[in-house]
Amino acid sequence: MPDLLIELLSEEIPARMQAPAADNLLKLVSNKIKENGLSFDSPHTYYSARRLVLILRNVDAFSKETLEEKLGPRTDAPETAIKGFLDSNNLSTVDQCEIKSGTKGSRYSFHRKIPKRDADKIISQIMPDIIQNFPWPKSMKWGNGDLRWVRPLKNILGILIFKDRTTILDFKIDNMKATNTTFGHRFMANNSIEIHTIDQYHKSLKSSYVDVDIIERKNKINKQASLIMADRNLIIHEDETLLNEVAGLVEWPVVLLGSFDVKFLMLPEEVLITSMRNHQKYFSVFDKKTNEMTNNFLVVSNIDSQDLGKSIINGNQRVLSARLYDALYFWEEDLSTKLENRVQGLQEVVFHEKLGTLYNRVIRIKNISMLIAGFVGANVELVSRAAYLSKADLQTGMVSEFPELQGTIGRYYAIEQGEDSIVADAIREHYLPVGSGDLLPISSVSISIALAEKIDMLVSFWTINEKPTGSKDPFALRRSANGIIRIIIESQIEVPIRQIINKSQDILSDEIDINCNDICADLIDFLLDRLRTYMREYGIGKEVIDATINAQEVDDLYLLSEKIKLLNNFIKSIEGIDFVKAIKRVHNILQAEERKNDYSASDSIINESFFEFNEEKELYNVLTKLSHIDISVYKKGDKKIYEDLLLAFTKPINNFFDSVIVNVDKKETKDNRLKLLAGIRSFTQKIADFSVIDF
Structure with missing residues (x-):
């Protein structure tokens, strides 16, 4: 049985597109091969800056009749x-x-x-359509051909390798025929290589300075970097994202150590790292003993040069030096103007055509955060100051050059200009969290402003009806909502979210001329959807979440999350399972009756004189006793709400159903028993909607 080898050689493929493209190549080819009656073993994909490679072992030599x-x-x-x-x-x-x-x-x-068909004819037939309709996120045309590819396609290697022969696939794309040849490294060995076996393919490429396996390239980078670091008592911090990217930029990685002028170390560490990592794809280097940043960097080259990389290092040092000189200029220039003197300039920056300027937004954030400060115990003066300065660094040259450092730069400038450290930290932390795994704001001042900033985003765009739809979320409103959920739950913040939303909308209408509609209920539903997602990520089922949410008008999201966790634990206990089974019997009886025409079970006045069994009286007494208890006293998901209240019902409910028939002919007796059950349902639904829970 032959092996299939396909290599698509092009100009440089963006690193972020390589792995998805290799996966798509495997999926498309393997699906088409299977559709045509061929099977295979051991699929493998490889990719590099210039190549997508697919290998299928033991392909059927022909399809079955x-x-x-x-x-x-x-x-x-x-x-x-x-x-x-x-x-x-x-x-x-x-x-x-x-x-x-x-x-x-x-x-x-x-x-x-x-009839049965040869594998090479089947694969030759399916490949043109796969290549011509390949799902690149971005593609281009070149020359006079019709093919669209991520970058100009240069060569197609397509062969079936039998034990005694190699068959070249018979297809072409824009006059480019599939061949049994490939090419080595673009700069070091751009020679034609004839391929006959899979092993020879790998060996020949490696001898021509090409390693198509990204895992091997990453290992080489790590090994070379470790040797360089060990000799100099230096370290680099683990950065898998950057490692994957640079491994995708090269076919033959060569790690080199460069340096920059020590005077640039006066710049914030984040500026240096961003300049090197984001802009130049360098690894920052730190002292192994002190963990302080050094004036060194690692660059991964794609060439093993004769001068041991000196010219490459010099070129990269010149480029980095130019960037750092710009950063140093911005640093010194920005510090000449106080942050507070930059705030008024935000009046010239439009936030959104319907929502005013960034200055309007800052004032809204300030007012909302001062409201939240009262609920979280934050210093109102510090909150007011930090909120006022929160967006000032957007007017600086440094943030203009490094927009990803907004907030971080503001913190450094605030410290340099003598602001309280809590204010400085809040300027940085009010953007947090940015992603699901990101850090949270720490101080109560930071929390107040971070919540205010995100609530203002939601209220503002809800007011002008710019909500997320499907996969479209141009203003990252889901991210803002996720941030609110994480801050409130993980920081254990009890705040009246409805009051804050309503007040935020009042502030919006006072700040800019806008007609506000009531958006609170819809916005709460949106936040609850994000909370559902958050709780499910922690392994809590949808039924448990919905049962808790359905039982109350939501205002305190932290308390709600605690109740969800409590219910989740409760229904896993033996006592909880027994209770849910009992209360489900109540729900089932009532729902069956309510499905009938002209009937609605009501917990209106229950007439004790209609009781015929002790079990009715026993159940009624439990309901009467518990109904006088104010369940609002059970805060923060207190498990006693289940021990004191719900579990008291289990035995009386089971005794009732064991001894009493509800659907009797005597109407007043039947209705009275249904009222008793409706009273139990009404009471327990204040805690959770157990009707949605199934075992």
């Missing part, structure tokens, strides 16, 4: 329809067909024999 059923028209169909079916299948008479009976009548059918 099969029968394909062609279903035709009904036997009583018009002559023209029947003739069309016969002609399309090269048949001369219906006698050559079978008659297939079904619920919709009898139809003609014909079994067509599909």
Whole structure:
């Protein structure tokens, strides 16, 4: 059984697109091969800056002979329809067909024999369509051809490797025929290489300075970096994202150590790292003993040069030095103007055409955060100051050059200009969290402003009806909502979210001329959707979440999350399972009656004189006793709400159903028993909607 080798050689593929493209190549080719009756073993993909490689081992040499059923028209169909079916299948008479009976009548059918086909012919037939319709996120055309590819396609290696021969696939794309050749490293060994086996493919490429395996390239980078670091008592911090990217930029990695002027170490560490990592794809280097940043960096080259990389290092040092000189200029220039003197300049920056300027937004954040400060115990003066300065660094040259450092730069400038450290930290932390795994704001001042900033985003865009739809979320409102959920739950913050939303909308209408509609209920639903997602990520089922949410008007999201956790633990206990089974019997009886016409179970006045059994009286007494308890006293998901209240119902409910028949002929007795059950349902639904929980 032969092995299939396909290599698509092009100009440089963006690193972020390589792995998805390799996955797509495997998926598309393997699916088409299977559809055509071929099987295979051990699929492998490889990719580099210039190559997508697919290897399938033990491909069937040919497809099996099969029968394909062609279903035709009904036997009583018009002559023209029947003739069309016969002609399309090269048949001369219906006698050559079978008659297939079904619920919709009898139809003609014909079994067509599909002969076995050689694997190379099948694969040669499917490859042009796969390549011509390849799902690149971005593609281009070049020259006079029609093919769209991520970068100009230079060569197609396509072969089936048998034990005794190699068969070249017979297809072409824009006059580029598949061959049994590839090429080595673009700069060090750009020679043509004839391929005959899989092993020889790998060995020949490596001898021509190409390693198509990203895992091997990453290992080489790590090994070379470790040797350089060990000799100098230096370290680099683990950065898998950067490692993956640089490994995708090269085919033959060579790690080199460069340096920059020590005077640039006066710049914030984040500026240096961003300049090197984001802009130049360098690894920052730190002292192994002190963990302080040094004036060194590691660059991964794609060339093993004769001068041991000196010219490459010098070139990279010049580029980095120019960037750092710009950063140093911005640092010194920015510090000449106080942050507070930059705030007014935000009046010239439009936040959104319907929502005013960034200055308007800052004032809204300030007012909302001062409201939240009262709930979280934050110093109102510090909150006011930090909120006022929160967006000031957007007016600086440094943030203009490094927009990803907004907030971080503001913190450094605030410290340099003598602001309180809590204020400085809040300027940075009010953006947090940015992603699901990101850090949270720490101080109560930071929390107040971070919540205010995100609530203002939601309220503002909800007010102008710019909500997320489907996969579209241009203003990252889901991220803001996720941030609110994480801050409140993980920081254990109890705040009245409805009050804050309503007040935020009042502040919005006072700050800019806008007609505000009531958006609170819809926005709460949106936050609850994000909370559902958050809780499910922690392994809590949808039924438990919905049961808790359905039971109350939500205002305190932290308390709600605690109740969800409590219910989740409760229904896993033996006592909880027994209770849920009992209360489900109550719900089932009532729902069955309510499905009938003109009936609605009500917990209106229950008449004790209609009781005929002690079990009715016992259940009624438990309900009466517990109904006088104010369940709002059970805060923060206190488990006693279950121990004191719900578990008291389990035995009386089971005794009731064991001894009492609800659906009796006597109407007043039946209605009274239904009222008793409705009273139990009404009481327990204040805690959770157990009707949605199933075992």
